[in-house]
Amino acid sequence: MQLDKLNLLYRQLILENAAHPQHYGHLANSSYHLMLPNPTCGDTINVEMVFQAEKVAEIAFTGQGCTISQASASMMTSVLLGQNLVDAKKLIASFSRLIMGEPISDQENQALGDAAVLASVAEFPTRIRCATLAWHAADNLLDQYLEKKHE
């Protein structure tokens, strides 16, 4: 019986984040927000951000989804909060490689904090999309901000 393998996917930290997500809710005056659907299931994640002094000053998310998508969104908000734009983009890139099962440096791993525990999702290919949804949304918001600045 392979339920043991479930422990690998559903680590304590993941279950806790899903049960008690951090930064869940709406921001008072977010200028950047994006809702992304997970086409395989119909779930959606909505991410909101406020930028100040070239930093992610505030971040929050809402949405329904599975344990993995909720936990991943929760962890993401904690990791990105307070980061400057360059570091935020870097963190998202590290996470993206981590989740695809590609090697990342110890330093990158440490920078991801709790989110590093999601590395095990790489072994569950059907669930990778659940884990990346919120990060895609955040990445998109960063790009939107950078583009606007550029104009």
Add this chain to the structure above:
Amino acid sequence: MQLDKLNLLYRQLILENAAHPQHYGHLANSSYHLMLPNPTCGDTINVEMVFQAEKVAEIAFTGQGCTISQASASMMTSVLLGQNLVDAKKLIASFSRLIMGEPISDQENQALGDAAVLASVAEFPTRIRCATLAWHAADNLLDQYLEKKHE
């Protein structure tokens, strides 16, 4: 080499009818005419008829087609000319069975005259449609006439 089998299909009578078709052309004042296409090749046969005293008083055909379809049309015109409506319908039904390889009586066979030679087409399933096209058109014209009479 199976070209011998060609002799079976292309009997002398068939080749002659195709080379020198009988009743080829248009009728001066045909009230019934129908053009049918052979969808497998794009060939068409046009049949025209004049009815008088419940008989096929005049009949003719035009159209392009292969040896089999031209010969069959030619033979058909000779067989049907002068027949009364009931006999004409019967002859067409006999021909239809003959060409599908079904048994017909000696009497029916004799009534079909030259057209009986087309029996061999039954062994060339890809060519059956070529042989039946003109007869379908004639059958249709007889029905049209009968329906009109009925009104």
Add this chain to the structure above:
Amino acid sequence: MDNGLNNSRNDFEIFQQLINGEKLDYLDSAATAQRPVSVLKAVSDFYRHDNANVHRSINTLSSRATDSYEAARDKVAGFIHAVDSQSIVFTRSTTESLNLVARSFGDLVVTAGDEILVSEMEHHSNLIPWQQLAQRKQAKLVYIGLQADGELNMTDLKRKLTSRTKIVAIAQVSNVLGTINPIKEIARLAHEQGAYMVVDGAQAAPHFAVDVQDLDADFYAFSGHKMLAPAGIGVLYGKKALLDQMSPVQFGGEMIDHVDEQSATWAAAPLKFEAGTPNIGGAIGLAAAIDYLQALGMDKIEAYEQDLMAIVLKGLSQIDGLTIYGPLDAAKHASVLAFNLGKLHAHDVATALDLQGIEVRAGDHCAQPLMHYLGISAAVRASFYFYNTRDDVDRLISGLQRTKEFFSNAAR
């Protein structure tokens, strides 16, 4: 241990494998069925011996291919008891069949102010084509509600079915709730109001005998891949008189009569709807699938699946906190069963089952309006076919129990 109806499981090589180290327990036949050896062999035998294009050449191979393709059409006509083969159009899928009706027939008969009736339990494929038709024609798309147990609310249907109704489009079996809808009665009511009856038979035709004449359906759509045939072949049955009036929606080879530079005329139905080279191998595979099903017997399949469903319903109703959507009476519940396990997300449940070799589906099942109606975003769905065994069912029940334990321990 039993091995599916008449030991049929042995005819399906896919069941010989392990999934995540466990015996494969395939409970996703409503998404697509598995294929028996005889179907795969029929298709490859065709390609190995008789392959040619159809309706085109007069050579020997082409005439064999055409005969096989048309024999498949005859077989399909017999399978659903159509008057004749000329009312059988080969398409890619149920989805294409329904789109063809909505586009060709819908555009012909629906005008501004008309109403199109669907139910709250339709699959997107029997919904969006009608939504689009309604938008094109300024017609109104009206939804028939459901009873609490997931059956169609016939009172609501009778109220909404009026002389304004032009088309009633309903699934014979819901792909989520498993509800079996009373099509024959609905068709009668529709015809009384001068409306046409379109039936989505995707989840019905594979599981019990269908008689389109007895139902008096005007159109009936289903997919080969849900009834053992290869993917890529579907069927649209239509009453011949209606097909004759309809315009083709795709144009090209095979479907024409005569073509000039600026105009063209069409072949007769069904060929006018089959532009281009059709899925010849798919049609031949579908004929082999029908042979297989008929050898088992559609009535036997129906009875066997009902027995399985009774066991599942009983087993699942004993799991605390598990919500079943759709009728609880096995006799009213065709081969699909949707549920949620407490507050667990359907995806988490599906992954836990997958790790035990149990393949179910989780998500919105291409029925978002139904999900909204039920007030959920996703559900788990287990679906069965004659090759599923008592053991498959037992494993689902114990698998769910283990899943529940895992998550309640984990969330301590």
Add this chain to the structure above:
Amino acid sequence: MDNGLNNSRNDFEIFQQLINGEKLDYLDSAATAQRPVSVLKAVSDFYRHDNANVHRSINTLSSRATDSYEAARDKVAGFIHAVDSQSIVFTRSTTESLNLVARSFGDLVVTAGDEILVSEMEHHSNLIPWQQLAQRKQAKLVYIGLQADGELNMTDLKRKLTSRTKIVAIAQVSNVLGTINPIKEIARLAHEQGAYMVVDGAQAAPHFAVDVQDLDADFYAFSGHKMLAPAGIGVLYGKKALLDQMSPVQFGGEMIDHVDEQSATWAAAPLKFEAGTPNIGGAIGLAAAIDYLQALGMDKIEAYEQDLMAIVLKGLSQIDGLTIYGPLDAAKHASVLAFNLGKLHAHDVATALDLQGIEVRAGDHCAQPLMHYLGISAAVRASFYFYNTRDDVDRLISGLQRTKEFFSNAAR
């Protein structure tokens, strides 16, 4: 005796049989190609091990099926050198691909008074969809004439290609004349006038390397079944920016983003064009076909077929009274060759050849306007692929000679 390019003939089981007592000489690959063992095996292996529906569930089988299906898309993108896989739409056939462009893109960009340019040598599938579009939009369908040798009249094209032209739709290779059209140049001229270039690649993609970026085609359509894949799978390549603007033409499962009772939004291209369960096995078979072709090498296939064509052209031109349609120069003549033998009807010639085991096609080849243009009602067509041998070609030549003798003796 040679056995096709690199002895490839052995990979095709169908060639082991006799037709009318004679070795099969299959010269109808332009209608549909034969399938090698590797393609049939890829398809049945999929059904035996990984079969599930795609893009729907999160179980192990479904994820394998989705991966295989999407890997097939990647392979097709590589085969025609598309920028990325997102510009590859799976359809049933060339015919469906062209209908999709004409309906979705055509309706978007063509307005009353616009012109659509086609050539006199188009297959009905690249003609009637444009005829219908022109009728829907009160646009004008304009025909580019041919030179005496069957090549496109580029002077005529340049005269007719104006700022009024919205779409130019032309076959890369004619399925009757075998003419290879200068698509790259035509696309450049079309783009200069602000028109879009649609290419019917049905007879091109199987026979030589295609680079849609180099051609700068806006759309490129072809069929799997003409290049060793099963029937029922086709491809539409479109520039991503254009696909993004286009509306879907079929609606249902897989292609949606969000569905409410009265409205819906679509997934991104290519999925928005693939409503319903696609031909998964077909796509996997197409990927295996591409593997097979690429292992042989498209350049080698092209060179080999050109050598065969030179022999055929030489042999046929020595038969008295035989008329060849299309270029007489093998380098300008892709793998199809149409002709008539004196005044003999094409059907009679085809039957005589069939009795000698030689499978050709006779008829209008779904190109009635071209037949009218040539002033004939039908022609015989022999078409070749890499598995045809020198012996196949010799048998055609001697078979025609015998046919001629038979009929001239018979008509004595």
